[in-house]
Amino acid sequence: NFLTFSPCPFSLRALNPIFSTLTQFCPFPFFCGLFLLKSTFLDPKPIIFSFLCFLSLWVISDSQKLKSLSLSMAPLLLLSLCLLVLASASPSPPPDEGAFIGVNIGTDLSDMPHPTQVVALLKAQQIRHIRLYDADPGMLIALANTGIKVIISIPNDQLLGIGQSNSTAANWIKRNVVSHYPATTITAISVGSEVLTSLPNAAPVLVSAIKNIHAALLSSNLDRLIKVSTPLSTSLILDPFPPSQAFFNRSLNPVIVPLLSFLQSTNSYLMINVYPYYDYMQSNGVIPLDYALFKPIPPNKEAVDANTLVRYSNAFDAMVDATYFAMAFLNFTNIPVLVTESGWPSKGETNEPDATLDNANTYNSNLIRHVLNKTGTPKRPGIAVSTYIYELYNEDTKAGSLSEKSWGLFNANGEPVYILRLTNSGSVLANDTTNQTYCTAREGADPKMLQAALDWACGPGKIDCSPIKQGEACYEPDNVVAHANYAFDTYYHQTGNNPDACNFNGVASITTTDPSHGSCVFAGSRGNGRNGTLVNITAPSANSTSSGIGSDLYYSRGMLSILTVVLNVAFL
Structure with missing residues (x-):
């Protein structure tokens, strides 16, 4: 019985004196205690590891124990193996899922939908990634x-307290995360938003607030998650074109450099808000509209x-x-x-004049297609640039023009502002919302006008109205x-889901709520109509070489090796 999986096989008996000493000076409670320091309800593997290690040391260190062991030990060892397998299913850092599209959710609405209504819309559209501008408990509960x-x-007005106090940061994490x-699958915490431009007075505490939040996550064993x-x-970013000449405003380097250093050391990402619309508006005609909208342009017009x-x-x-x-x-390149x-x-x-339904539709449809096509950027081709659509x-109650x-995809009642055009886009076709939108009577519409419109649809409109006749399904x-x-x-x-036909x-008005009821099935519900989605597709990473289960797999193999050693020794 040798460690045959080791590069240099050797007899376990040669290690008996060492193991005997370890078990003599490291009794079981202390030995487990060392691992319990890193063991939480989210990650029980350390305590199971400590139990298995102690069991191994206990068995190997005493020849009398070796002689007394028999097959009666096997159930305990097998139970340990089962516990280990269950522990391997505990949360671990989420794998890099590649490119995805998410959506921001602002709350400056005169009639903000209830969190359950918001989540119902997200689920109906199969939106799998969202960003909140706070940590509203009602939303987090609804998302569970x-x-x-x-x-x-973390809203900007809370940065000062969190940046100046570790305990404030810890309480925030306890209340809003733990x-x-x-x-609720919380994947990231945004500490403020555009702080350096919208609230420059808070710049001195920004990085300390970020570090305090990370320290609080570390204390809760959530820093890897x-x-x-x-x-x-x-x-x-100054001098953004050509991109190769871009650099951050040097006056902000005392904040930018430690921020980037933190992101690099924690394997986090730089969050950036990218608005070609504003650059186009401020360029005074230098930037072509088609260039801003992702529309095809001839090679001689490329920048x-x-x-x-690079073109x-x-x-x-x-x-x-440029970022x-x-x-x-x-000197931050990764x-x-x-x-x-x-x-x-x-x-x-x-x-x-260029803030129009058509341009909004064109930009967001092309943005979704571009991100999910996994093309990356010319500087980093094939590298995912996941993006959250605003919004x-x-x-309607937001300050300003x-x-x-008017950046939303939907009105507060769930009615789409426009229908994203995603046809002829390969695998992205499944995102086409035209498969799950419906045209229904506008709430509060005049009954006489409704009757006139109904008469027109069933007459000159040439539709089959027999299902709404007496005795029929509808x-x-x-x-x-x-x-x-x-x-x-x-x-x-x-009419092919033409938005102009729903007036x-x-x-x-157009709605995403299926009006079908009982045996009355509406046109949009037939076939695959119920399966349409808005932005649910996640493209696999073009440069991904990992499935995200590797670390746990190797962990389990390591534990299995320990069990193999114990079993081999036990059955000598």
């Missing part, structure tokens, strides 16, 4: 056991970095690469980028709203 991955945030995790970072505005000869076909990639180069300028905000407004003032809802209130409930719902939705789908003189 949904599998939706959440970035929670009490919800792991039922939840990342900590802070979103920066691209306005901090060329004269230093690297850029869209503003988004150029801005992300990479700005970090490299400070920190990934997470785009925490990007989008395009669907409405604007008279001086914002889920239009925020009309465009500031006759009940017998009222104009229910009948109009069926007629409007049938006409809407008959009927203002008494109809």
Whole structure:
């Protein structure tokens, strides 16, 4: 019986004096205590490891024990193995899942939906990644056991207290993370948002706040499971084009350098907010609209970095690469980028003519396709740049111009602002929301106008209204709203889900709520209609070489080796 899995096999009996000494001076309670220091309800492996190690030492250190052992020891050893396998299923750092699209959720709405309604919309659209601008307990409770991955945030006005006090940071983590995790899948904590540009007076405490939050996670044994970072505005990057010349505002280096050092040491990412819309608006015509919208442009119109000869076909990639180069300028070359905000407004003032539904649709549809195609950027091809769309809802009470209130994909009632066009996009076609939208009577619509629209749909509109006749599946409930719902939705789908077809003189609107009931099945519910999604696809990483279970696999193999040794010795 030898350690045959070792590079240099040797007899275990030669180690008996050493093991005997260890067990003499390291009694079981103390030995387990060392491992219990790192053992929590989230990770019980250390205590199981300590038990197995002690068992091994106890067996090997005494020849009398060896002689007295028999097959009666096998059940205990097998039980230990089972415990080990169960322990290996405990939480470990989530694997790099590659490129994904998420959505930001702001709350500046006059009629903010209840958290359960928000989560219902997320689930209906199969949105799997979200970012909150706070750590609202109602939202975190509603998100429990949904599998939706959440970035929670510390508002800017809380930075000072957390940056100056470890205990304040620890209490924040206890209240907003420990009490919800792991039922709610919190993946990261955003410490403030664009602090260096929106609240420069808080700059001196930003990094200390980040470190205090990380220390609190470390104390709770959650530091490997939840990342900590802070979103920066691209306005901090000076001389952004060509990207190879980009650098951070040097006056902020006393904050930027320790921030990047922290991100590198903790394997976190730099959060950056990327808005080609603002760069386009401020360029006074220098940046073409098609370049900002990801629209195809001829090669001779592409932007060329004269230093690297790299060609850029869209503003988004150029801005992300400028971020990479700005970090490299400070000698940080291996920190990934997470785009925490990007989008395009669907409405604007008279001086914002390009804030339109069509442009918002074009930008976000192309952004989703671009991210999920795993192309990366010209500087880092194939490297995932996961992105959170700004934002889920239009925020009608947000301060500022009309465009500031109009970045949402949905209105507060769940009605889509526009339908993302994702057709002819290969695997991304499954994201097409046109498969799960419906046209129904607008709430509060005038009954007489509804009846007129219903009569038109069943007459000149040439749709089959027989299902709403008496005795048929959709006759009940017998009222104009229910009948109009069926007629409007049938006409809407008959026209290929054309948003313009869902108007009927203002008494109809598009919704994501399936109006089918009982045996009355609406057009959008047939076939695969219920399976459409908005932004649920996660593309595998083009450069990923790990499945995320490797560390636990090797851990289990190591423990199995220990058990093998014990069994071999026991059955000598």
